[in-house]
Amino acid sequence: MAEGSVAETKETLAGVGYLADEPAALVSFLAQRLEKPVLVEGPAGVGKTELAKALSRATGRELIRLQCYEGLDEAKAMYEWNYRKQLLRIQAGGDQGGWGEVQDDIFAADFLLERPLMQAIVSPEPVVLLIDEIDKTDQEFEAMLLEVLSDFQISIPELGRVESKTHPVVLLTSNNSRELTEALKRRCLYLWLDYPELEHELEIVRLHSPDLPETVARKLVEIIGMVRALDLKKPPSIAESIDWARALLLLGAQDIDSDTFRDTMSIIVKHRTDLDVVAERVGVKLGLAEGTLGAPST
Ligand SMILES: Nc1ncnc2c1ncn2[C@@H]1O[C@H](COP(=O)(O)OP(=O)(O)OP(=O)(O)O)[C@@H](O)[C@H]1O
Ligand SMILES: [Mg+2]
Numbered sequence: 001m002a003e004g005s006v007a008e009t010k011e012t013l014a015g016v017g018y019l020a021d022e023p024a025a026l027v028s029f030l031a032q033r034l035e036k037p038v039l040v041e042g043p044a045g046v047g048k049t050e051l052a053k054a055l056s057r058a059t060g061r062e063l064i065r066l067q068c069y070e071g072l073d074e075a076k077a078m079y080e081w082n083y084r085k086q087l088l089r090i091q092a093g094g095d096q097g098g099w100g101e102v103q104d105d106i107f108a109a110d111f112l113l114e115r116p117l118m119q120a121i122v123s124p125e126p127v128v129l130l131i132d133e134i135d136k137t138d139q140e141f142e143a144m145l146l147e148v149l150s151d152f153q154i155s156i157p158e159l160g161r162v163e164s165k166t167h168p169v170v171l172l173t174s175n176n177s178r179e180l181t182e183a184l185k186r187r188c189l190y191l192w193l194d195y196p197e198l199e200h201e202l203e204i205v206r207l208h209s210p211d212l213p214e215t216v217a218r219k220l221v222e223i224i225g226m227v228r229a230l231d232l233k234k235p236p237s238i239a240e241s242i243d244w245a246r247a248l249l250l251l252g253a254q255d256i257d258s259d260t261f262r263d264t265m266s267i268i269v270k271h272r273t274d275l276d277v278v279a280e281r282v283g284v285k286l287g288l289a290e291g292t293l294g295a296p297s298t
Pocket of ligand 2: 050
């Protein structure tokens with residue numbers, strides 16, 4: 001997929017079920033051509049993680065995923081020494097060489113446990129590396145990542161430098177729960193993924209639920225847009241639009257009237273206080289619209 005143009009990248013991604021907008025297609029194209037990591041930021045559920053998965057499918061590259069969390073350290077992200085195996089080797093002893101030989105032995109690649117970053121660097125086939133939710137880690141972890149991101153290499157004190165031969169495509173995602181360091185941002189291309197435009201979201205919903213009647217799908221994304229415009233704790237994401245569409249399809253809904261909306265709105269709104277706001281502002285609006293439509297014309 002690396003060959004070709006932005007338009008081609010967009011098409012290939014669509015072919016594997018990801019409808020990228022222009023900026024996402026452009027950055028995906030450049031990431032492969034410039035061999036630079038991409039930092040993808042945006043609210044929850046807008047397709048950040050999915051973009052990495054789609055790139056893996058589109059390029060036929062294996063996806064290696066590092067899921068970040070608070071307290072994640074080098075040993076879990078890069079590599080650690082296999083202490084148990086080292087111990088066994090020590091216990092087995094050396095033939096004549098003594099300790100020196102044993103020491104050389106136990107700090108060889110054989111005794112290394114490769115974690116996702118190391119796996120991506122040493123992989124003989126080019127891979128897609130997803131570093132998911134980097135904002136959950138701390139700044140020290142970010143600092144540690146810099147070497148991997150700018151030079152595609154990892155330095156192991158006992159072994160030396162391990163360099164990547166096949167340059168992974170690297171995607172980092174962040175929900176913006178904290179500001180990332182300038183040093184990290186400088187090394188990355190940047191993509192801000194936001195809630196999509198109405199027509200774009202309609203396409204995504206229809207891709208995931210092709211059997212949902214067009215009118216229902218359109219009304220769904222219109223309502224989702226209305227709900228997002230309210231000041232909610234957690235606005236509905238694309239993930240929720242897709243779930244809602246699936247539910248409506250299962251329920252055989254031919255329209256989203258105020259009753260259907262009331263019964264199913266907990267699929268898209270998941271906070272007690274948000275539910276109240278949405279029921280009042282959107283539910284009532286739908287009810288009023290029906291009232292006007294159904295009212296006898298005098
Ligand atoms: N452009 C798109 N084309 C097709 N499907 C999409 C697109 N964007 C999002 N989706 C779908 O939306 C859902 C949510 O996407 P994803 O899990 O990637 O969100 P996220 O941004 O990583 O969210 P979080 O921040 O919560 O991890 C997925 O099921 C994905 O398939
Ligand atoms: Mg995600």
